[in-house]
Amino acid sequence: MAGLYFHIPFCFTRCGYCDFYKTTRLDFMDAFIKTLYSEVAHYKNDFPQQLSSIYFGGGTPSLVKGTDFAELFAVIKRNYHLNRDAEITIEANPDDLTGAYLDALLELGFNRISIGIQSFHQRDLQEMGRRHNAQQARQAVELAWQSGFRNIGMDLIYGLPWSSTEHFQQNLDVFAELPVQHLSAYHLTFEEGTPFHRLLKKGIYQEVSEEDSLEQYHLLRAYTNKKGFEHYELSNFCRPGFRSRHNSSYWKGVPYLGFGPGAHSYFGNKRCWNKPDLNLYLQGDWTRIREEEELKNLDAYNETLMLGLRTAEGLDLKDIQQRFPNFYATLVQQSNKWVSGGALILENERLFCPPDAWFVVDGIIEDLFVSE
Ligand code: SF4
Structure with a gap:
């Protein structure tokens, strides 16, 4: 889809x-x-x-x-x-x-x-x-x-x-x-x-x-x-x-294609965006309007954490293990303290934050991020 x-x-x-x-x-x-x-x-x-x-x-x-x-x-x-x-x-x-x-x-x-x-x-x-x-x-x-x-x-x-x-x-x-x-x-x-x-x-x-x-x-x-x-x-x-x-x-990483100045797209592990410039856009030279970057595995992982932990479903750990085998063990280890403290819940291979704590979830997400 x-x-x-x-x-x-x-x-x-x-x-x-x-x-x-x-x-x-x-x-x-x-x-x-x-x-x-x-x-x-x-x-x-x-x-x-x-x-x-x-x-x-x-x-x-x-x-x-x-x-x-x-x-x-x-x-x-x-x-x-x-x-x-x-x-x-x-x-x-x-x-x-x-x-x-x-x-x-x-x-x-x-x-x-x-x-x-x-x-x-x-x-x-x-x-x-x-x-x-x-x-x-x-x-x-x-x-x-x-x-x-x-x-x-x-x-x-x-x-x-x-x-x-x-x-x-x-x-x-x-x-x-x-x-x-x-x-x-x-x-x-x-x-x-x-x-x-x-x-x-x-x-x-x-x-x-x-x-x-x-x-x-x-x-x-x-x-x-x-x-x-x-x-x-x-x-x-x-x-x-x-x-x-x-x-x-x-939030689930499904591909999408964006049109119009300033619009973003995501597909095939690539992020693309049109420059936010209507005058340039109207010239219709797509090679000058559109920019793109290959999404590194690390960036894709951090983004998955950021988007997933703000949703009711949270993170599917099986999916994380499959898509990001290098970071899986780190996530399990890093999230332990949050699970013990009750800020995150681990249930049926899902790691999620209860909605009444979403307001402060950004701090947790930042702690779980992996940097280069
Ligand atoms: S400036 Fe335009 S896009 Fe921005 S909030 Fe107002 S109506 Fe919406």
Whole structure:
């Protein structure tokens, strides 16, 4: 199984916390879409696998017109092997969603929508630089449901410097009422190069305390648990049967091919990425746009630890032994102290971290990393 990822690098405005590659030059959209068609056709021989998922992320994929998606799907189907039951996801901004647009998406074959809500508080949305308002956030989910989407995800951000646990709880109260099947909830991080990072450096923002972060994380777990959601990855929760197939593939090391400026790919033990440069991308010279590196066994091992220990399944030790025979004994030995201390659990040849401790799992992962 394999997946395709499309990076649609356009946004109307820039959110203060966001470090994804994007541009507000929407006048380049048509040229971008045409270049995307050629890129998709160009790499067809690199990727003979059956596709089980396609994911449109960004940027803002919901700025793409239905007619452009229709042409793009025709190009995909001409060049790749798309499973009939493939999961096809679009990330959408709430204020792009109209009944007609949602109907068109369903007609095109989208069967999953991930709505970038982030918060139901007007103050949060303004401070983050989001262009939707609190009412649109709620309405977008309801409209997607009424239109016929039955696999709806939403994003929330917590750990906001001006906010409080009580404030976040109000967001969770709204989430609890909505017909969503999936929730991605991220703690705010101050990524270098973002306006938020500059405000942090100037002392205008302060990071929330560890106690508050943890309190909000536990609240999140309690609400999702009450709604019958499973916590299947550090930041991801869903109703049983509604895990994001595409994102789960990343964590399991399933190959994927990425298109668009800034998009990454992973296949055949190789990592490739397109330079995050729309002007260069539009020239369509793939040898100049794409860079790649052979993934060393050591890097692949560390990455497997990092991604696996943030998931409910954890690490399959048989798989580790088979793929990384040189590191297996080290892992068993190194993880012993964490297992004895209860931070990791070893059960049926799986090594995993219990979800209530995922918030601090990064320290454990770092300890288990192998360096050159
Ligand atoms: S968070 Fe989303 S909408 Fe906001 S700038 Fe980043 S990619 Fe664009």
